[in-house]
Amino acid sequence: MGKISWSRLTFLLMLVFVLALAACGDDGTSDEENIEEATAESDTATEETEESTEESKETTEEGEESEESTEESDESTDAESESAETEPKVTDFEPAFEEQTRAPEVETEAELDVEVVAEGLGVPWGMVEFDTNRLLVTQRDSAELLIVNLEDGSVSDPIEGTPEVNSEDQGGLLDVTVAPDFDESRTVFMTFSQDIEGGTVTAVGKGMLSKDETALEDFEVIFQATPAYEGTLHYGGRIIFDDDGNLFLTTGERSDDPIRERAQDLDAYLGKVIHITPDGEPVESNPFIEDEDALDGIYSYGHRNIQGVDFHPETGDLWIVEFGPQAGDELNIIEPGNNYGWPIVSYGIEYSGELINDGISEHEAQGFVEPRYYWDPTSAPSGMSFYDNDAISEWENNLFIGGLAPNYIVRVVIEDDTIVGEERLLTEEGERFRDILVTEDGALIASTDGGKIYRITEAGEGSE
Numbered sequence: 001m002g003k004i005s006w007s008r009l010t011f012l013l014m015l016v017f018v019l020a021l022a023a024c025g026d027d028g029t030s031d032e033e034n035i036e037e038a039t040a041e042s043d044t045a046t047e048e049t050e051e052s053t054e055e056s057k058e059t060t061e062e063g064e065e066s067e068e069s070t071e072e073s074d075e076s077t078d079a080e081s082e083s084a085e086t087e088p089k090v091t092d093f094e095p096a097f098e099e100q101t102r103a104p105e106v107e108t109e110a111e112l113d114v115e116v117v118a119e120g121l122g123v124p125w126g127m128v129e130f131d132t133n134r135l136l137v138t139q140r141d142s143a144e145l146l147i148v149n150l151e152d153g154s155v156s157d158p159i160e161g162t163p164e165v166n167s168e169d170q171g172g173l174l175d176v177t178v179a180p181d182f183d184e185s186r187t188v189f190m191t192f193s194q195d196i197e198g199g200t201v202t203a204v205g206k207g208m209l210s211k212d213e214t215a216l217e218d219f220e221v222i223f224q225a226t227p228a229y230e231g232t233l234h235y236g237g238r239i240i241f242d243d244d245g246n247l248f249l250t251t252g253e254r255s256d257d258p259i260r261e262r263a264q265d266l267d268a269y270l271g272k273v274i275h276i277t278p279d280g281e282p283v284e285s286n287p288f289i290e291d292e293d294a295l296d297g298i299y300s301y302g303h304r305n306i307q308g309v310d311f312h313p314e315t316g317d318l319w320i321v322e323f324g325p326q327a328g329d330e331l332n333i334i335e336p337g338n339n340y341g342w343p344i345v346s347y348g349i350e351y352s353g354e355l356i357n358d359g360i361s362e363h364e365a366q367g368f369v370e371p372r373y374y375w376d377p378t379s380a381p382s383g384m385s386f387y388d389n390d391a392i393s394e395w396e397n398n399l400f401i402g403g404l405a406p407n408y409i410v411r412v413v414i415e416d417d418t419i420v421g422e423e424r425l426l427t428e429e430g431e432r433f434r435d436i437l438v439t440e441d442g443a444l445i446a447s448t449d450g451g452k453i454y455r456i457t458e459a460g461e462g463s464e
């Protein structure tokens with residue numbers, strides 16, 4: 001074949017590729033609503049989610065190809081300026097500062113071992129390592145608490161004594177953690193969606209794990225994020241202990257318009273970070289404790305649906321990830337008394353495509369706290385954990401976040417509170433990553449809505 005036919009062939013191939021891209025370009029986002037919002041766990045919704053998963057897989061593959069062809073055609077392009085995000089933005093918003101979105105893509109250099117240690121679970125929403133290489137794991141829909149042994153993959157029978165939950169839609173048994181003095185007190189804390197008069201609330205309860213690990217004894221509810229609402233979405237529900245032995249609880253704003261406006265109200269626990277003692281009482285140093293019109297447990301407000309929380313291992317700051325509307329998922333550093341702006345300002349838009357509150361994205365200009373980072377399109381963020389370990393040294397102090405609908409784990413590299421790199425891991429697994437934890441020995445553990453628990457270690461460094 002002569003040179004002319006080769007270049008003609010190349011041209012035709014490129015033309016076909018460009019046309020294919022153009023044809024698919026617009027519908028990549030149309031089904032984003034199925035991501036988590038409407039993930040009513042009905043059969044229909046599940047099918048829709050699977051469809052949109054496949055779509056996003058396709059676009060990812062196309063994205064990778066287009067990245068390659070860009071490199072071929074223009075080798076002088078600085079590779080470092082490439083973002084881990086390959087899909088087009090769904091909004092017209094510009095970031096408040098350059099590093100606020102689409103950080104340069106980074107790549108883990110270590111070779112990783114990725115292993116499924118357990119499968120066949122339900123939706124393992126929350127996990128905690130309560131004993132070396134043994135996890136307490138919640139099952140959201142069946143409201144079961146299980147013990148998963150990471151060393152042999154064994155899964156216990158459901159622990160007796162867990163609370164009754166409302167398991168519709170996004171509700172169920174949510175997060176789990178243990179008291180700092182668990183070895184003596186045996187106290188386990190859980191969050192869940194609870195039916196009370198007037199609707200449902202995000203609730204926190206605690207009980208004592210029996211010596212034989214088969215039952216939670218004397219389980220009692222210690223906190224309810226009132227007011228109750230007749231809805232089954234946006235419970236938030238993460239809990240974490242601070243160094244003083246108090247609990248941070250995150251909530252959601254219950255999703256619907258107008259209830260979501262309560263995220264701005266200091267007389268409602270919706271759309272808040274809440275700071276309580278292990279008995280469910282407001283912590284005395286809370287920012288609104290002197291304000292008679294405000295609820296004493298509130299620590300920060302103006303949040304949408306906070307799905308992940310952890311302390312930065314170096315700075316000690318409390319970081320959260322909140323699920324945005326269509327785009328506009330945010331990473332925030334939480335300071336007492338601050339207002340994070342939802343639903344007055346957002347880097348996202350409604351799933352219908354309409355603007356939110358006339359489409360104001362600038363937080364600071366409106367008197368709110370700018371997110372340290374946001375995603376457009378969505379990363380569908382869920383549970384998260386800082387890598388407070390040096391087993392994989394290049395991961396030290398990085399943040400790992402589960403992605404539900406773009407199916408990957410997000411790795412975020414942070415310097416001076418600024419996001420300087422982003423990587424997407426396990427993109428080929430096709431799993432909705434629900435919760436993340438780092439074990440004492442430095443394994444990254446990820447649970448998925450497909451009922452799997454993954455263990456990720458450096459190749460050759462595993463515990464087996």
Ligand SMILES: [Ca+2]
Nearest residue numbers: 330340341342
């Ligand atoms: Ca915000």
